[in-house]
Amino acid sequence: MPSDTSPSSYPVAVDLVALTIRNERLHVLVIERGVTPHRGDPALPGGFVRPEESLEAAAERELLEETGIDVRRFHLEQLGTYGNPGRDPRGRVIAVAYIVLLPNAPEPTAGSDAESARWSATVGLDRTTLAFDHGRILSDAVERARSKLEYTTLATTFCPEEFTIAELRAVYEAVWGRPVDPRNFHRKVQASPGFVEPTGRRTNRGGGRPAELYRSGSARLINPPMTR
Amino acid sequence: MPSDTSPSSYPVAVDLVALTIRNERLHVLVIERGVTPHRGDPALPGGFVRPEESLEAAAERELLEETGIDVRRFHLEQLGTYGNPGRDPRGRVIAVAYIVLLPNAPEPTAGSDAESARWSATVGLDRTTLAFDHGRILSDAVERARSKLEYTTLATTFCPEEFTIAELRAVYEAVWGRPVDPRNFHRKVQASPGFVEPTGRRTNRGGGRPAELYRSGSARLINPPMTR
DNA sequence: GTAATAGTGTCTTTGAGACATTATCTA
């Protein structure tokens, strides 16, 4: 803590990297900016932190405003802070980025902001077109998510309440962008205590043998980790 | 990015968790606060971000002012941002915490700030006595360092230019706070390409067989990771 | 029956953990 006198103050924003799986691929929530700068460009949703709310509360509020989603049931985690002078042409803004992991999410309903929000596949999205330094933030977020799937059970937060092992494997394949051996994955998940727990129910989607349904277990870490 | 009008602004500080190994134990740089609040309490060094400098530059400047150490040769990494309302009784301050890893460092020379800085062992330091939320920040930093030693080659940044395998192992033991099997450690380091590279020189410290000297290699990641 | 998907068995290789031995220096 400083002993300086009269420190400078800066607007502090939270930017959200909301990730979900749609059509077997990782998607990120982007808005189209309605105002300058970068008007019309895709950007990550976000907003300024209010005086009496924590950074996390600001992130939760912004997501609720943008998508109508109450994140308190899901996973919210701080990614990092981006504060280079010049990252925002309006003046110096300190952006605290957060990652949100959501199960297969509905089309976002346009929030109180007039900006239109949509899910965009992370592969195929040209990150250089994102406003500000949001391309960099997105890249950091995707790498964080890939890494966290190795040693945590967070993949289940992309899944609905009840899911099959094959659906959980599809999450890994979507985030990692590579195929995962079904047999070894099945064994590995079963060998990780508390990763998933059986519900006793099974699918009846037709076309093949019904799959056992599981729910998320109580474990938060996988040891030894999944290998990418 | 927000479309709100007239966002609130906050002072933004960088707080430093400077870590080094002294006497086989992990130490952190703490200052004694010279001003209220928390006057006389130990705290992490830090200071406010100036308008034209990046967050990293602010961290480097603060460390230079506190210790005379030029961190550009060593490892500086963002830890996280702590911005709860009320964490600073003077008003809302957003603190971006950074981790610095240093080789066996000299006693800090009192910087331009009149506060006295010293190295303090992380075990035995009562974190509840640290000012503000610095105890929490320190705990997060130590856990980050412990974790990073598993899958990166960062342990070498605690070592001098040339070091022995035993000295590198002592770093792991100091940070992890547990003994590491010398034989398996030696084998594992040798089996990780680019972790260390031989200098051809050896120690002559007396008392036993001279140890081969190594320098840091070019690899940044260890695969498979070291196991804690 | 066929097609489709879910789940299991097992062999091989790699690496971690544990332990004993050899090597090279000083005094």
Add this chain to the structure above:
DNA sequence: TAGATAATGTCTCAAAGACACTATTAC
């Protein structure tokens, strides 16, 4: 020589990777 520290050899077990088979449904 003894004492100290560095380095290596090797056995066992756990886990990853690769691959083939069995199970259960719809049609």
